[in-house]
Amino acid sequence: GAVVSQHPSRVICKSGTSVKIECRSLDFQATTMFWYRQFPKQSLMLMATSNEGSKATYEQGVEKDKFLINHASLTLSTLTVTSAHPEDSSFYICSAPRQGGDGYTFGSGTRLTVV
Protein backbone atom coordinates (compact mmCIF):
# COMPACT_ATOMS: atom_id res chain seq x y z
CA GLY A 1 0.00 0.00 0.00
CA ALA A 2 0.83 3.71 -0.01
CA VAL A 3 2.01 4.01 -3.59
CA VAL A 4 2.84 7.26 -5.34
CA SER A 5 2.87 7.04 -9.11
CA GLN A 6 5.05 9.64 -10.82
CA HIS A 7 4.94 10.42 -14.53
CA PRO A 8 6.68 10.82 -16.82
CA SER A 9 9.79 8.93 -15.80
CA ARG A 10 11.86 10.66 -18.45
CA VAL A 11 11.25 13.72 -20.54
CA ILE A 12 13.33 15.69 -22.99
CA CYS A 13 12.10 19.13 -23.91
CA LYS A 14 13.33 22.11 -25.84
CA SER A 15 14.56 25.18 -24.08
CA GLY A 16 11.72 27.64 -23.48
CA THR A 17 8.95 25.07 -23.32
CA SER A 18 7.05 23.87 -20.25
CA VAL A 19 6.92 20.43 -18.74
CA LYS A 20 4.38 19.01 -16.31
CA ILE A 21 5.23 16.27 -13.85
CA GLU A 22 2.45 14.41 -12.08
CA CYS A 23 2.41 12.54 -8.82
CA ARG A 24 -0.64 10.51 -7.93
CA SER A 25 -1.28 8.75 -4.68
CA LEU A 26 -2.93 5.52 -5.74
CA ASP A 27 -4.28 4.01 -2.57
CA PHE A 28 -4.26 6.80 -0.03
CA GLN A 29 -5.03 10.47 0.26
CA ALA A 30 -1.96 12.66 0.16
CA THR A 31 -2.78 15.96 1.80
CA THR A 32 0.87 16.94 1.59
CA MET A 33 3.40 16.37 -1.17
CA PHE A 34 7.07 17.26 -1.02
CA TRP A 35 8.94 18.02 -4.24
CA TYR A 36 12.68 17.42 -4.35
CA ARG A 37 15.30 18.08 -6.99
CA GLN A 38 18.48 16.11 -7.39
CA PHE A 39 21.29 17.31 -9.63
CA PRO A 40 23.77 14.71 -10.93
CA LYS A 41 25.94 13.24 -8.21
CA GLN A 42 24.27 15.41 -5.59
CA SER A 43 21.77 14.92 -2.83
CA LEU A 44 18.06 15.61 -2.81
CA MET A 45 17.09 19.15 -2.03
CA LEU A 46 13.58 20.16 -1.08
CA MET A 47 12.09 22.57 -3.58
CA ALA A 48 8.59 23.04 -2.23
CA THR A 49 5.81 21.60 -0.16
CA SER A 50 2.31 21.41 -1.53
CA ASN A 51 -0.82 21.02 0.52
CA GLU A 52 -4.16 20.10 -0.93
CA GLY A 53 -6.31 23.13 -1.49
CA SER A 54 -3.74 25.75 -0.57
CA LYS A 55 -0.73 27.48 -2.05
CA ALA A 56 2.57 25.68 -2.09
CA THR A 57 5.41 26.71 0.17
CA TYR A 58 8.69 27.20 -1.66
CA GLU A 59 12.18 26.87 -0.25
CA GLN A 60 14.50 29.80 -0.38
CA GLY A 61 16.00 30.28 -3.80
CA VAL A 62 13.31 28.35 -5.68
CA GLU A 63 11.39 30.53 -8.14
CA LYS A 64 7.70 29.99 -7.55
CA ASP A 65 6.78 31.51 -10.92
CA LYS A 66 9.04 29.06 -12.68
CA PHE A 67 8.14 25.93 -10.76
CA LEU A 68 4.37 25.91 -10.56
CA ILE A 69 2.91 23.47 -8.10
CA ASN A 70 -0.73 22.50 -8.00
CA HIS A 71 -2.34 20.23 -5.44
CA ALA A 72 -5.98 20.49 -6.37
CA SER A 73 -7.05 17.09 -5.09
CA LEU A 74 -6.08 14.64 -2.39
CA THR A 75 -4.63 12.26 -4.95
CA LEU A 76 -2.82 14.50 -7.41
CA SER A 77 0.00 16.99 -7.14
CA THR A 78 1.69 18.45 -10.19
CA LEU A 79 4.92 20.33 -10.80
CA THR A 80 5.17 22.39 -13.97
CA VAL A 81 8.56 23.66 -15.01
CA THR A 82 7.82 26.74 -17.09
CA SER A 83 10.15 28.15 -19.72
CA ALA A 84 12.62 25.39 -19.06
CA HIS A 85 16.32 25.99 -19.55
CA PRO A 86 19.23 23.55 -19.66
CA GLU A 87 20.12 24.39 -16.05
CA ASP A 88 16.72 22.99 -15.02
CA SER A 89 17.84 19.56 -16.21
CA SER A 90 17.66 17.41 -13.13
CA PHE A 91 15.96 14.50 -11.41
CA TYR A 92 12.68 15.55 -9.81
CA ILE A 93 11.06 13.35 -7.21
CA CYS A 94 7.93 13.69 -5.15
CA SER A 95 7.22 12.28 -1.72
CA ALA A 96 4.15 12.02 0.47
CA PRO A 97 4.02 11.28 4.18
CA ARG A 98 2.47 7.93 4.94
CA GLN A 99 -0.71 7.94 6.93
CA GLY A 100 -0.17 7.18 10.57
CA GLY A 101 3.24 8.84 10.59
CA ASP A 102 4.97 5.74 9.36
CA GLY A 103 7.46 7.41 7.06
CA TYR A 104 7.25 8.53 3.47
CA THR A 105 6.34 7.20 0.06
CA PHE A 106 8.40 8.36 -2.88
CA GLY A 107 7.55 8.56 -6.52
CA SER A 108 9.97 6.89 -8.90
CA GLY A 109 11.31 10.21 -10.12
CA THR A 110 11.37 12.15 -13.38
CA ARG A 111 14.57 12.72 -15.31
CA LEU A 112 14.19 16.06 -17.08
CA THR A 113 16.61 16.98 -19.84
CA VAL A 114 16.28 20.40 -21.43
CA VAL A 115 18.05 20.79 -24.77
Next chain:
Amino acid sequence: AQSVTQPDIHITVSEGASLELRCNYSYGATPYLFWYVQSPGQGLQLLLKYFSGDTLVQGIKGFEAEFKRSQSSFNLRKPSVHWSDAAEYFCAVAINAGNMLTFGGGTRLMVKP
Protein backbone atom coordinates in the same frame (compact mmCIF):
# COMPACT_ATOMS: atom_id res chain seq x y z
CA ALA B 1 16.83 23.85 11.27
CA GLN B 2 18.03 20.30 11.18
CA SER B 3 21.03 19.21 9.14
CA VAL B 4 22.55 15.88 8.19
CA THR B 5 26.18 15.09 7.50
CA GLN B 6 27.53 12.04 5.78
CA PRO B 7 31.28 12.46 6.16
CA ASP B 8 32.26 9.88 3.55
CA ILE B 9 31.50 10.82 -0.04
CA HIS B 10 32.92 7.58 -1.44
CA ILE B 11 33.61 4.24 0.16
CA THR B 12 35.07 1.18 -1.50
CA VAL B 13 34.91 -2.21 0.16
CA SER B 14 35.65 -5.71 -0.98
CA GLU B 15 32.81 -8.10 -1.50
CA GLY B 16 32.22 -10.04 1.71
CA ALA B 17 33.76 -7.35 3.89
CA SER B 18 31.82 -5.48 6.53
CA LEU B 19 30.49 -1.99 5.95
CA GLU B 20 29.72 1.03 8.06
CA LEU B 21 28.35 4.26 6.61
CA ARG B 22 28.37 7.24 8.91
CA CYS B 23 25.58 9.71 9.50
CA ASN B 24 25.49 12.59 11.95
CA TYR B 25 22.60 14.94 12.45
CA SER B 26 22.14 18.29 14.06
CA TYR B 27 18.87 18.85 15.86
CA GLY B 28 17.86 19.72 19.39
CA ALA B 29 15.71 16.69 19.96
CA THR B 30 15.65 13.17 18.58
CA PRO B 31 14.47 13.33 15.01
CA TYR B 32 12.95 10.65 12.87
CA LEU B 33 15.87 8.94 11.12
CA PHE B 34 15.99 7.12 7.81
CA TRP B 35 18.42 5.40 5.49
CA TYR B 36 17.64 5.16 1.78
CA VAL B 37 19.48 3.53 -1.09
CA GLN B 38 19.45 4.79 -4.67
CA SER B 39 20.77 2.87 -7.66
CA PRO B 40 21.92 4.90 -10.69
CA GLY B 41 19.02 6.60 -12.42
CA GLN B 42 16.53 5.11 -9.99
CA GLY B 43 14.31 6.32 -7.20
CA LEU B 44 14.80 5.83 -3.49
CA GLN B 45 14.32 2.63 -1.55
CA LEU B 46 13.89 2.69 2.21
CA LEU B 47 16.38 0.49 4.03
CA LEU B 48 15.29 1.20 7.58
CA LYS B 49 13.98 3.86 9.91
CA TYR B 50 14.13 4.83 13.56
CA PHE B 51 11.42 6.69 15.40
CA SER B 52 11.82 5.51 19.00
CA GLY B 53 12.47 2.43 21.10
CA ASP B 54 15.28 -0.04 20.54
CA THR B 55 18.23 1.93 19.24
CA LEU B 56 19.42 -0.90 17.00
CA VAL B 57 17.10 -1.26 14.05
CA GLN B 58 17.06 -3.95 11.45
CA GLY B 59 16.28 -3.23 7.85
CA ILE B 60 16.03 -4.92 4.51
CA LYS B 61 18.86 -6.57 2.63
CA GLY B 62 20.73 -7.41 5.83
CA PHE B 63 21.32 -3.79 6.85
CA GLU B 64 21.08 -2.47 10.37
CA ALA B 65 21.62 0.92 11.97
CA GLU B 66 22.27 2.10 15.47
CA PHE B 67 20.99 5.33 16.91
CA LYS B 68 23.39 6.92 19.38
CA ARG B 69 21.88 9.95 21.02
CA SER B 70 25.13 11.00 22.71
CA GLN B 71 26.89 11.16 19.36
CA SER B 72 23.92 12.39 17.30
CA SER B 73 24.65 9.54 14.95
CA PHE B 74 22.73 6.93 13.04
CA ASN B 75 25.33 4.77 11.31
CA LEU B 76 24.39 2.10 8.83
CA ARG B 77 26.09 -1.29 8.96
CA LYS B 78 26.17 -4.54 7.07
CA PRO B 79 28.31 -7.51 8.12
CA SER B 80 29.01 -8.81 4.61
CA VAL B 81 28.66 -6.67 1.52
CA HIS B 82 27.43 -8.08 -1.78
CA TRP B 83 28.32 -6.69 -5.19
CA SER B 84 24.67 -5.72 -5.64
CA ASP B 85 24.96 -3.30 -2.70
CA ALA B 86 26.93 -0.88 -4.84
CA ALA B 87 24.78 2.25 -4.92
CA GLU B 88 24.32 5.67 -3.36
CA TYR B 89 23.18 5.74 0.25
CA PHE B 90 21.37 8.64 1.85
CA CYS B 91 20.71 9.33 5.48
CA ALA B 92 17.71 11.57 6.13
CA VAL B 93 15.97 13.14 9.10
CA ALA B 94 12.60 14.68 9.84
CA ILE B 95 11.74 16.59 12.99
CA ASN B 96 8.28 15.04 13.08
CA ALA B 97 6.34 12.44 11.19
CA GLY B 98 4.96 14.16 8.14
CA ASN B 99 7.48 16.99 8.07
CA MET B 100 9.94 17.46 5.25
CA LEU B 101 12.94 15.20 5.03
CA THR B 102 16.41 16.66 5.12
CA PHE B 103 18.94 14.50 3.31
CA GLY B 104 22.62 14.08 3.87
CA GLY B 105 24.98 14.52 0.96
CA GLY B 106 25.08 10.81 0.26
CA THR B 107 27.78 8.15 0.27
CA ARG B 108 28.64 6.31 -2.91
CA LEU B 109 29.49 2.70 -2.18
CA MET B 110 31.64 0.75 -4.56
CA VAL B 111 32.22 -2.97 -4.10
CA LYS B 112 35.39 -4.66 -5.30
CA PRO B 113 35.18 -8.27 -6.42
